[in-house]
Amino acid sequence: MPGAQAMTPAGRRILAAAEELFYHRGITAVGVDLIAEHSGVTKRTLYNQFGAKDHLVAAYLAERDQRWRSLVRATVDACDDPVEAVTAPFDALSIWSGDNTRGCAFINALAELPDPSHPAHRIAADQKHWLRNLFEELATAAGRAEPATLAVRLLVLHEGALATRPLTLDTLSASTDLARDLVRARLPVGGTDRPR
Amino acid sequence: MPGAQAMTPAGRRILAAAEELFYHRGITAVGVDLIAEHSGVTKRTLYNQFGAKDHLVAAYLAERDQRWRSLVRATVDACDDPVEAVTAPFDALSIWSGDNTRGCAFINALAELPDPSHPAHRIAADQKHWLRNLFEELATAAGRAEPATLAVRLLVLHEGALATRPLTLDTLSASTDLARDLVRARLPVGGTDRPR
DNA sequence: TCGCACGTACACTGATCGGTGAACCACCAG
DNA sequence: CTGGTGGTTCACCGATCAGTGTACGTGCGA
Numbered sequence: 299m300p301g302a303q304a305m306t307p308a309g310r311r312i313l314a315a316a317e318e319l320f321y322h323r324g325i326t327a328v329g330v331d332l333i334a335e336h337s338g339v340t341k342r343t344l345y346n347q348f349g350a351k352d353h354l355v356a357a358y359l360a361e362r363d364q365r366w367r368s369l370v371r372a373t374v375d376a377c378d379d380p381v382e383a384v385t386a387p388f389d390a391l392s393i394w395s396g397d398n399t400r401g402c403a404f405i406n407a408l409a410e411l412p413d414p415s416h417p418a419h420r421i422a423a424d425q426k427h428w429l430r431n432l433f434e435e436l437a438t439a440a441g442r443a444e445p446a447t448l449a450v451r452l453l454v455l456h457e458g459a460l461a462t463r464p465l466t467l468d469t470l471s472a473s474t475d476l477a478r479d480l481v482r483a484r485l486p487v488g489g490t491d492r493p494r
Numbered sequence: 495m496p497g498a499q500a501m502t503p504a505g506r507r508i509l510a511a512a513e514e515l516f517y518h519r520g521i522t523a524v525g526v527d528l529i530a531e532h533s534g535v536t537k538r539t540l541y542n543q544f545g546a547k548d549h550l551v552a553a554y555l556a557e558r559d560q561r562w563r564s565l566v567r568a569t570v571d572a573c574d575d576p577v578e579a580v581t582a583p584f585d586a587l588s589i590w591s592g593d594n595t596r597g598c599a600f601i602n603a604l605a606e607l608p609d610p611s612h613p614a615h616r617i618a619a620d621q622k623h624w625l626r627n628l629f630e631e632l633a634t635a636a637g638r639a640e641p642a643t644l645a646v647r648l649l650v651l652h653e654g655a656l657a658t659r660p661l662t663l664d665t666l667s668a669s670t671d672l673a674r675d676l677v678r679a680r681l682p683v684g685g686t687d688r689p690r
Numbered sequence: 691t692c693g694c695a696c697g698t699a700c701a702c703t704g705a706t707c708g709g710t711g712a713a714c715c716a717c718c719a720g
Numbered sequence: 721c722t723g724g725t726g727g728t729t730c731a732c733c734g735a736t737c738a739g740t741g742t743a744c745g746t747g748c749g750a
Contacts, residue, residue, distance in 0.1 A: 306727090326522040326523055327608075329708080331708090350709080400604075400608065401604070405597065405601065406602075408660050410520045411520070453668075454654035458652070459650055459654075461653055462650070462653050465619050467649070472650055538699080542696080547738065
């Protein structure tokens with residue numbers, strides 16, 4: 299995992315073209331020749347840099363994951379109020395969804411790569427766990443009751459909105475509204491809530 | 495669209511093999527030769543029945559959609575209490591998820607077939623709209639306030655749980671619990687006396 | 691008995707797939 | 721001057737892709 303920064307200029311162009319093509323046209327449907335052509339590079343160079351298509355796929359997902367996490371982190375950090383911060387990832391999602399109309403790149407990748415040993419599976423699972431843990435940290439910091447339960451609920455809302463992005467349904471605002479309602483949880487949480 | 499019932503024996507076997515293979519291995523990754531082999535049929539017969547791979551893909555999705563709707567309908571109809579009926583699709587999802595560990599076949603199909611003119615897009619959109627409308631009908635019948643808003647929220651929860659099925663997160667019970675809380679119009683984390 | 695629909699067997703097409711080999715060039719540091 | 725790194729050019733590999741053509745067999749209804 300070269301890290302994209304420690305990468306040769308041609309390598310970066312290849313990765314950029316791969317991101318664009320893989321996300322918008324699907325991984326299996328896009329051949330290495332097409333990526334090489336779109337990045338103005340020879341197929342030979344592509345293989346000198348990445349070795350195999352699967353490695354390029356992994357690099358694409360890792361890079362995308364990193365970019366998304368940066369956006370989420372920045373959006374969260376921009377919040378003064380710790381309660382607002384809990385739903386900040388939904389604001390990030392609103393921005394992110396603008397350009398990314400084809401849903402979740404990781405869910406989509408798993409759909410095309412059923413082999414569980416493919417690196418894509420680990421990257422995808424890591425990302426979702428990271429988000430769930432972030433929700434839990436934020437909920438704890440905001441003094442919410444049962445932060446673990448709340449975190450999974452927020453995660454489901456987040457993924458539901460993201461996954462249905464390609465459909466003609468306004469799920470984003472619905473999930474964001476509900477998320478805020480959940481976090482504000484006007485009702486005093488009774489002491490009889492089952493532990494978790 | 496032959497309707498699966500008005501189909502030749504060989505045609506049904508082909509469709510059954512296609513469902514199995516397309517769902518578990520991905521559409522683009524599965525070739526017609528493999529489907530023919532798995533259904534004990536010549537590739538010639540496959541093309542005599544379906545004409546093109548895309549038509550077979552459409553038939554696969556349509557058939558799957560129909561099977562899923564039947565399950566949901568049956569689960570809803572088995573409910574005496576109209577309030578319980580609103581969240582019955584989540585009980586159906588629990589059953590459905592047992593065999594279908596690779597998430598939503600329609601979200602997955604859209605990931606592989608970016609062309610919006612592909613019949614898969616219409617089928618997928620129709621399915622999600624159907625579910626949203628069903629939620630709205632059920633919410634109205636149960637006398638819930640703002641049934642349209644509630645319906646979209648339930649849809650997001652449903653899709654979130656389904657889409658994240660391949661990941662190692664227990665999103666199904668979380669979304670079902672939250673759905674019930676929403677329908678009972680008790681606010682979020684409350685629920686002290688809920689039977690389960 | 692005729693014809694037709696369903697299905698098999700098998701060879702074949704052109705295109706595309708992921709991936710490789712080898713020669714060559716430009717640059718920069720030792 | 722020399723060697724290594726990054727890159728190009730181009731030809732090539734075997735495999736697989738979706739899809740077709742043709743001839744043949746079988747059962748059934750008119």
